[in-house]
Amino acid sequence: AAAADAGGQKDGKRKEGDTLDGNTAKVHWTSVALIPPPDAWGPIQAVREELRDKGLYRWPPHINLLYPFVPERHFREAADKLVEALGTVEPFEVRLERFGLFKRKRTQTLFLVPEADGEALDALQGALQGALPWL
Numbered sequence: 001a002a003a004a005d006a007g008g009q010k011d012g013k014r015k016e017g018d019t020l021d022g023n024t025a026k027v028h029w030t031s032v033a034l035i036p037p038p039d040a041w042g043p044i045q046a047v048r049e050e051l052r053d054k055g056l057y058r059w060p061p062h063i064n065l066l067y068p069f070v071p072e073r074h075f076r077e078a079a080d081k082l083v084e085a086l087g088t089v090e091p092f093e094v095r096l097e098r099f100g101l102f103k104r105k106r107t108q109t110l111f112l113v114p115e116a117d118g119e120a121l122d123a124l125q126g127a128l129q130g131a132l133p134w135l
Contacts, residue, residue: 020070020074020077020078020081020132021134022134024070024071024074024134025070025071026068026069026070026135027068027069027070027071028067028068030068030069030070030071030072030075031062031064031065031066031067031068031069032064032065032066032067032069032082032128033062033063033064033065033067034062034063034065034094034114035060035061035062035063036061036062036094036096040061040096041060041061044061044096044112045061047110048061051110063094063114065124065125065128066128066129066132066135068135069135070132070135078132081131081132082128082131082132084131085127085128085130085131086124086127086128086131088123088127089120089123089124089127090120090123092116092117092118092120092121092124093116093117094114094115094116094121095114095115095116096112096113096114096115097112097113097115098112098113098115099111099112099113100112100113
Protein backbone atom coordinates (compact mmCIF):
# COMPACT_ATOMS: atom_id res chain seq x y z
CA ALA A 1 0.00 0.00 0.00
CA ALA A 2 1.22 3.49 -0.80
CA ALA A 3 1.89 5.77 2.13
CA ALA A 4 0.31 9.21 2.36
CA ASP A 5 2.34 12.18 3.55
CA ALA A 6 1.10 14.80 6.01
CA GLY A 7 -0.78 16.59 3.21
CA GLY A 8 -2.64 13.44 2.26
CA GLN A 9 -0.77 12.90 -1.01
CA LYS A 10 0.34 9.41 -1.88
CA ASP A 11 4.08 9.06 -2.46
CA GLY A 12 4.55 12.84 -2.21
CA LYS A 13 2.79 13.53 -5.54
CA ARG A 14 0.13 16.22 -5.64
CA LYS A 15 -3.10 15.51 -7.44
CA GLU A 16 -4.90 18.16 -9.47
CA GLY A 17 -7.08 20.22 -7.14
CA ASP A 18 -4.93 19.50 -4.07
CA THR A 19 -3.56 23.06 -3.92
CA LEU A 20 -5.45 25.94 -2.40
CA ASP A 21 -5.43 28.56 -5.16
CA GLY A 22 -7.67 30.33 -7.64
CA ASN A 23 -8.62 26.97 -9.17
CA THR A 24 -9.92 25.55 -5.90
CA ALA A 25 -13.62 24.74 -6.12
CA LYS A 26 -15.90 26.72 -3.83
CA VAL A 27 -18.63 24.85 -1.97
CA HIS A 28 -21.89 26.01 -0.44
CA TRP A 29 -21.73 23.91 2.72
CA THR A 30 -18.74 25.68 4.32
CA SER A 31 -18.11 29.31 5.22
CA VAL A 32 -16.10 31.64 7.39
CA ALA A 33 -18.61 33.36 9.63
CA LEU A 34 -19.01 35.37 12.79
CA ILE A 35 -21.24 33.49 15.23
CA PRO A 36 -22.79 35.39 18.13
CA PRO A 37 -22.22 34.03 21.63
CA PRO A 38 -24.78 31.42 22.73
CA ASP A 39 -26.43 33.82 25.20
CA ALA A 40 -27.49 36.00 22.23
CA TRP A 41 -29.11 33.16 20.27
CA GLY A 42 -32.50 33.03 22.04
CA PRO A 43 -34.16 36.10 20.51
CA ILE A 44 -32.51 35.51 17.13
CA GLN A 45 -33.67 31.90 16.95
CA ALA A 46 -37.17 32.87 18.10
CA VAL A 47 -37.50 35.28 15.15
CA ARG A 48 -36.05 32.69 12.75
CA GLU A 49 -38.55 30.10 14.00
CA GLU A 50 -41.49 32.49 13.77
CA LEU A 51 -40.53 33.35 10.18
CA ARG A 52 -40.05 29.66 9.36
CA ASP A 53 -36.41 30.10 8.35
CA LYS A 54 -35.49 27.08 6.23
CA GLY A 55 -31.91 27.26 7.54
CA LEU A 56 -32.91 27.30 11.21
CA TYR A 57 -31.57 23.80 11.91
CA ARG A 58 -28.87 23.83 9.23
CA TRP A 59 -26.99 27.02 10.19
CA PRO A 60 -26.57 28.68 13.60
CA PRO A 61 -27.11 32.44 13.81
CA HIS A 62 -24.19 33.81 11.81
CA ILE A 63 -22.74 36.56 9.63
CA ASN A 64 -21.06 35.13 6.55
CA LEU A 65 -17.69 36.68 5.79
CA LEU A 66 -16.49 34.23 3.13
CA TYR A 67 -19.22 32.22 1.43
CA PRO A 68 -19.09 30.02 -0.50
CA PHE A 69 -15.87 28.71 0.99
CA VAL A 70 -13.48 25.82 0.33
CA PRO A 71 -13.96 22.07 0.77
CA GLU A 72 -12.93 20.58 4.09
CA ARG A 73 -9.72 19.10 2.66
CA HIS A 74 -8.40 22.68 2.31
CA PHE A 75 -9.32 23.89 5.82
CA ARG A 76 -5.81 23.62 7.29
CA GLU A 77 -4.16 25.53 4.45
CA ALA A 78 -6.95 28.13 4.38
CA ALA A 79 -6.81 28.53 8.17
CA ASP A 80 -3.05 29.15 8.05
CA LYS A 81 -3.54 31.93 5.49
CA LEU A 82 -6.44 33.46 7.41
CA VAL A 83 -4.65 33.38 10.78
CA GLU A 84 -1.66 35.16 9.25
CA ALA A 85 -3.87 37.84 7.66
CA LEU A 86 -5.91 38.36 10.83
CA GLY A 87 -2.78 39.20 12.81
CA THR A 88 -3.25 42.82 11.72
CA VAL A 89 -6.91 43.08 12.80
CA GLU A 90 -7.55 44.54 16.25
CA PRO A 91 -10.24 42.85 18.41
CA PHE A 92 -13.62 44.57 18.38
CA GLU A 93 -17.22 44.08 19.45
CA VAL A 94 -20.12 43.61 17.04
CA ARG A 95 -23.58 44.97 17.80
CA LEU A 96 -26.77 43.52 16.34
CA GLU A 97 -29.36 46.21 17.02
CA ARG A 98 -31.44 46.63 13.86
CA PHE A 99 -32.88 44.56 11.03
CA GLY A 100 -32.28 44.76 7.30
CA LEU A 101 -33.92 43.00 4.36
CA PHE A 102 -32.43 41.30 1.29
CA LYS A 103 -35.12 41.48 -1.38
CA ARG A 104 -35.17 38.92 -4.17
CA LYS A 105 -37.68 38.21 -6.93
CA ARG A 106 -39.89 35.88 -4.92
CA THR A 107 -38.42 35.86 -1.44
CA GLN A 108 -36.98 38.17 1.16
CA THR A 109 -34.35 37.50 3.80
CA LEU A 110 -34.53 39.30 7.13
CA PHE A 111 -31.15 39.84 8.76
CA LEU A 112 -29.60 41.64 11.69
CA VAL A 113 -27.26 44.41 10.55
CA PRO A 114 -23.78 43.95 12.07
CA GLU A 115 -22.34 47.20 13.43
CA ALA A 116 -18.97 47.98 14.99
CA ASP A 117 -16.99 51.09 15.87
CA GLY A 118 -14.92 52.70 13.12
CA GLU A 119 -13.88 50.53 10.20
CA ALA A 120 -13.47 47.31 12.22
CA LEU A 121 -15.81 45.14 10.11
CA ASP A 122 -14.31 46.49 6.89
CA ALA A 123 -10.80 45.74 8.19
CA LEU A 124 -11.85 42.19 9.08
CA GLN A 125 -13.50 41.59 5.70
CA GLY A 126 -10.54 43.11 3.86
CA ALA A 127 -8.03 40.93 5.71
CA LEU A 128 -10.03 37.76 4.98
CA GLN A 129 -10.51 38.59 1.31
CA GLY A 130 -6.87 39.62 0.98
CA ALA A 131 -5.75 36.23 2.30
CA LEU A 132 -7.95 34.29 -0.13
CA PRO A 133 -8.71 36.78 -2.94
CA TRP A 134 -10.23 34.22 -5.32
CA LEU A 135 -13.16 33.48 -3.00
